[in-house]
Amino acid sequence: MIASDTTSELPSARRRSFLATYGVWIALAVVLVALPYVLNSGLAISTMCLMGIMIIFSLSYNMLLGQTGLLSFGHAVFFGLGGFLTAHAMNIVRVTGAPLPLEVFPIIGGLTGLLFGVIFGAVATRRAGTAFAMITLGIGELVASSSLILRSAFGGEEGISVDRTRVLQMFGISFGPQIQVYFLIAAWLFLSVAAMYALTRTPFGRICNAVRDNPVRASFIGYNTTTVRFLSFSMAGLFAGVAGGLAALNFEIVTSSAMGAAQSGTVVLMAYIGGVGNFAGPIIGAILVTYLQVMLSDVTGAWQLYFGLLFIGIVMFVPDGIAGLVARQQPVLVSGRLHKVLPRYLTALLPGLLALAGLSMLIEMTYQLTVNAPEGPAMSFLYVPFDASSPLPWLIAAAMLAVGLWLFLKAGRLALEAYGDAVEAARGNVR
Amino acid sequence: MLEIVFISTLNGVLYGMLLFLMASGLTVIFSMMGVLNFAHASFYMLGAFFGFEISRHVGFFPGLVIAPVLVGLIGMAVERYGLRQVHRHGHVAELLFTFGLTFIIQEVVQMVWGKLAVDYKVPPALDFPAFTLFATEYPAFKIFMLAISIAIFAVLLLIVKRTRVGLVVQAALSHPDMVGMLGHNVGRVFMLVFGVGAGLAAVAGVIAGPALVTQANMAAALGPILFVIVVVGGLGSLSGAFVASLLIGLIQTFAVAVNVSLADILGDTQMAETLSVWFSDIWSVTVAQIAPILPYLLLVLILIFRPRGLMGNRES
Numbered sequence: 245m246i247a248s249d250t251t252s253e254l255p256s257a258r259r260r261s262f263l264a265t266y267g268v269w270i271a272l273a274v275v276l277v278a279l280p281y282v283l284n285s286g287l288a289i290s291t292m293c294l295m296g297i298m299i300i301f302s303l304s305y306n307m308l309l310g311q312t313g314l315l316s317f318g319h320a321v322f323f324g325l326g327g328f329l330t331a332h333a334m335n336i337v338r339v340t341g342a343p344l345p346l347e348v349f350p351i352i353g354g355l356t357g358l359l360f361g362v363i364f365g366a367v368a369t370r371r372a373g374t375a376f377a378m379i380t381l382g383i384g385e386l387v388a389s390s391s392l393i394l395r396s397a398f399g400g401e402e403g404i405s406v407d408r409t410r411v412l413q414m415f416g417i418s419f420g421p422q423i424q425v426y427f428l429i430a431a432w433l434f435l436s437v438a439a440m441y442a443l444t445r446t447p448f449g450r451i452c453n454a455v456r457d458n459p460v461r462a463s464f465i466g467y468n469t470t471t472v473r474f475l476s477f478s479m480a481g482l483f484a485g486v487a488g489g490l491a492a493l494n495f496e497i498v499t500s501s502a503m504g505a506a507q508s509g510t511v512v513l514m515a516y517i518g519g520v521g522n523f524a525g526p527i528i529g530a531i532l533v534t535y536l537q538v539m540l541s542d543v544t545g546a547w548q549l550y551f552g553l554l555f556i557g558i559v560m561f562v563p564d565g566i567a568g569l570v571a572r573q574q575p576v577l578v579s580g581r582l583h584k585v586l587p588r589y590l591t592a593l594l595p596g597l598l599a600l601a602g603l604s605m606l607i608e609m610t611y612q613l614t615v616n617a618p619e620g621p622a623m624s625f626l627y628v629p630f631d632a633s634s635p636l637p638w639l640i641a642a643a644m645l646a647v648g649l650w651l652f653l654k655a656g657r658l659a660l661e662a663y664g665d666a667v668e669a670a671r672g673n674v675r
Numbered sequence: 676m677l678e679i680v681f682i683s684t685l686n687g688v689l690y691g692m693l694l695f696l697m698a699s700g701l702t703v704i705f706s707m708m709g710v711l712n713f714a715h716a717s718f719y720m721l722g723a724f725f726g727f728e729i730s731r732h733v734g735f736f737p738g739l740v741i742a743p744v745l746v747g748l749i750g751m752a753v754e755r756y757g758l759r760q761v762h763r764h765g766h767v768a769e770l771l772f773t774f775g776l777t778f779i780i781q782e783v784v785q786m787v788w789g790k791l792a793v794d795y796k797v798p799p800a801l802d803f804p805a806f807t808l809f810a811t812e813y814p815a816f817k818i819f820m821l822a823i824s825i826a827i828f829a830v831l832l833l834i835v836k837r838t839r840v841g842l843v844v845q846a847a848l849s850h851p852d853m854v855g856m857l858g859h860n861v862g863r864v865f866m867l868v869f870g871v872g873a874g875l876a877a878v879a880g881v882i883a884g885p886a887l888v889t890q891a892n893m894a895a896a897l898g899p900i901l902f903v904i905v906v907v908g909g910l911g912s913l914s915g916a917f918v919a920s921l922l923i924g925l926i927q928t929f930a931v932a933v934n935v936s937l938a939d940i941l942g943d944t945q946m947a948e949t950l951s952v953w954f955s956d957i958w959s960v961t962v963a964q965i966a967p968i969l970p971y972l973l974l975v976l977i978l979i980f981r982p983r984g985l986m987g988n989r990e991s
Binding site for chain 1: 705709711757764765770774779782787903906960964967970971979982
């Protein structure tokens with residue numbers, strides 16, 4: 245039904261060289277292969293495995309939010325169901341001895357995601373906008389609570405365990421060591437990212453954008469917006485299922501928390517923090533959020549609060565996310581005014597960091613006095629030991645926050661002016 | 676049997692009225708501002724915890740007034756300095772702003788009051804059985820909850836139907852742009868409505884806190900139910916939200932009281948045995964066990980058969 249000739253190139257687009265077209269992809273492949281040799285600690289490799297899975301998951305989410313304009317709060321359903329079906333398939337294969345190598349199991353997750361994407365999409369995509377968001381939330385809750393009732397299918401609280409080494413082994417790869425799993429995830433990551441990128445370049449991908457930007461016009465020119473949303477929803481389910489299947493292989497266990505509201509919320513955060521308007525945004529977001537989840541939770545007990553504050557900050561001040569922020573610097577480079585803008589950015593950054601330190605000190609002291617109360621008021625912040633129950637550190641922290649914020653706002657205004665000048669200059673150059 | 680029906684009806688209406696205290700604010704905010712306030716259940720939670728803290732120092736009844744006022748002020752601040760700032764980035768950003776707010780409120784509540792349930796007690800003045808029916812004592816506090824929610828409902832109805840502010844709110848429900856063009860300060864109306872909505876949710880929190888569990892996860896548990904009510908009732912329909920609140924309140928209380936599974940209904944026939952092998956999981960699940968998912972089932976069914984919701988008149 246979607247067959248139109250939108251392949252005609254823009255006039256300015258010349259036939260690009262091989263390297264310009266595929267260079268990014270070759271670089272991505274090289275980076276994926278080289279990473280485990282550069283960062284070769286056990287923690288780094290298992291973190292990168294998790295990042296790879298989350299990149300697929302958040303990119304699949306962005307097919308909805310970024311490309312079709314559908315805000316879903318139940319995307320983890322496909323991730324979790326994909327994981328569960330993959331786990332069941334692995335256990336069945338182990339019992340029956342069917343000749344299926346581990347490498348293909350994420351496909352099972354993907355097909356599961358697609359199947360449930362079709363089923364739930366038929367209900368959810370009848371509506372768009374806020375109603376769609378609430379419906380996906382309801383579906384997410386429905387599936388997550390059902391999974392705790394249907395014990396034999398979802399394993400109740402314990403979940404379903406698998407053993408990834410007990411299926412057919414090809415080329416003598418046992419998938420016992422984490423590094424082998426890393427390469428499996430990296431291969432699937434490469435395939436999925438390439439496939440999802442390719443999808444954005446097809447006429448279908450363009451029509452998704454049209455439905456996002458102006459559904460009324462899209463339907464006037466003859467496209468059924470419900471069908472477009474439905475197809476996009478199903479495809480997003482497919483890739484989320486692949487990510488879920490990979491998670492099942494990686495952790496060797498799937499529990500119903502994999503499709504809970506928290507997981508659905510995490511993917512919203514990842515995609516939005518990274519930036520939904522840019523294909524690379526969710527990749528950045530997945531890497532950053534996973535890193536913060538792994539590292540920050542070691543440093544402070546209040547890490548989820550920082551997380552919420554980061555998210556609110558992005559929503560309020562940088563609605564196009566980190567990728568959008570970076571992309572907006574392009575005119576600065578074009579106009580050749582980086583040497584003028586960059587110092588302004590740095591002068592704004594320093595008081596910003598001061599304010600951040602003040603805020604985080606306030607949070608940490610509150611945390612010490614409430615949650616960590618049994619450990620007493622003695623604590624240290626940035627390696628400086630002090631007593632959280634005395635008023636002096638509170639005054640210092642409040643002063644840091646206030647002064648930092650005031651200077652940041654002043655310096656920020658100057659930085660924005662410099663940025664504006666650079667953009668003007670870039671426009672002048674183009675003309 | 677009659678006892679169960681009577682008590683469950685009473686409990687169901689009570690629960691439904693509590694839900695409506697929250698859903699009414701949510702619906703009015705949504706209709707006027709186009710923002711689905713994700714943090715609405717968080718205001719309910721804040722109300723419960725503020726009420727708890729105040730009841731420890733001053734007593735329950737001052738808390739019933741102070742806590743909603745405080746939460747209402749917080750709500751106004753959120754609208755004035757948060758939502759209005761985000762408004763220019765579009766509805767998705769607004770929705771995500773309130774979504775992020777739920778994270779922050781939950782974390783702050785956990786930091787201040789801990790993850791475990793706090794000991795929010797029914798005030799001694801109301802801690803006696805109101806009446807005894809079929810050997811079941813019905814607590815006076817529940818009657819008090821019912822009275823409070825009905826009183827607030829009546830006052831709200833009067834304000835919306837009989838006062839000038841109510842008239843503006845009603846007009847803004849259906850024609851927000853026109854209200855602004857007629858010279859009303861739409862920004863201030865929005866702030867007021869947001870604050871009142873948050874305050875109403877907090878009232879629900881203060882009176883539900885002692886009866887239910889006051890815990891840091893109470894917002895996450897209740898939030899999705901509120902959205903179900905708003906969709907089932909029809910987006911932007913106040914009367915729809917009322918009907919849906921009562922419906923969900925009654926469904927959930929009755930389901931909890933019914934301890935019947937498929938196995939009980941179909942008995943020991945030959946066919947039942949074959950079926951039980953195939954549907955081993957859902958065979959022995961009782962209606963009481965599936966009570967938590969019934970609202971979501973209702974949501975999906977409504978969407979299939981009546982996408983506008985029970986009383987909705989606009990599509991989105």
